[in-house]
Amino acid sequence: MNKSEFWKGLRPEAQALVEPRDYAKPPLAERLATLGVEAREIAGQDLGEAGIPGVVVFPRRVFAQPQRGFFGEFARETDGPLAAIKMWPKQWATARMFGGSAKGFHIHPPHIPEGIVPEAWFRKLFIEEPQNVALRPYDHEQWDAMFFVQGLAEMILVDERPGLPRRVMRFTIYGDDYPGDNNVGVVIPAGVAHAIRCGSTNDLLMVYGTSTTYVPENEGRIAHSVESAPLPQVWHDYIFPNPA
Numbered sequence: 001m002n003k004s005e006f007w008k009g010l011r012p013e014a015q016a017l018v019e020p021r022d023y024a025k026p027p028l029a030e031r032l033a034t035l036g037v038e039a040r041e042i043a044g045q046d047l048g049e050a051g052i053p054g055v056v057v058f059p060r061r062v063f064a065q066p067q068r069g070f071f072g073e074f075a076r077e078t079d080g081p082l083a084a085i086k087m088w089p090k091q092w093a094t095a096r097m098f099g100g101s102a103k104g105f106h107i108h109p110p111h112i113p114e115g116i117v118p119e120a121w122f123r124k125l126f127i128e129e130p131q132n133v134a135l136r137p138y139d140h141e142q143w144d145a146m147f148f149v150q151g152l153a154e155m156i157l158v159d160e161r162p163g164l165p166r167r168v169m170r171f172t173i174y175g176d177d178y179p180g181d182n183n184v185g186v187v188i189p190a191g192v193a194h195a196i197r198c199g200s201t202n203d204l205l206m207v208y209g210t211s212t213t214y215v216p217e218n219e220g221r222i223a224h225s226v227e228s229a230p231l232p233q234v235w236h237d238y239i240f241p242n243p244a
Helices: 012-017 028-033 118-128 233-239
Strands: 057-061 062-065 069-072 091-097 102-107 144-150 152-159 168-174 184-188 192-198 204-210 221-222
Touching: 028 168, 144 168, 152 204, 192 204
Parallel strands: none
Antiparallel strands: 057 184, 062 069, 091 204, 102 192, 102 221, 144 184, 144 204, 152 168, 152 192
């Protein structure tokens, strides 16, 4: 049955606008870089050419404690995902994002050893010797390790390191108040831009550790105007009138 026959109960103008919903799923690599996926689809997986080198998305278990709440472990220094990459945070912090808000892209400057060009350094770290995590200069650049205690978070990562493919990862993480396969931890290397926005009306609570202590100069921002609520136009015009 052709479209006009199927939708003959609508005015022609409306028929021309109607598009059927496509429920077919594109391949994981395509969805990860565009539409986004749920964290459970990539947690603990070797994503190959779809992943960003150095990024780790690992599953966490959250246990319901009836009549009390939830308990969820994040990481151990002696074993598990952070032990495997030999990175243990020097500083821990929390952040709360109000429902419906977003954090623009943040990025931390990678440390490049003296006398080595960035392209060669990143190839050595993540292509030639990816298992040799002892080479990573955690003490000289900020890596983030984080998880969410409450709410739904959509995270977008963009690799901006020269010498590596510019890849994008977009995925949704569930907080511990939504226990299940989407409870994950995430490790983000220096040089990878990251943005977060709330995926629900609930506030988002995040816990994160950093490989170095906080230094304001190391906090670069890209496309972060989303963090500032614009004034209504009439207010703007009143506060900043056009010169006569």
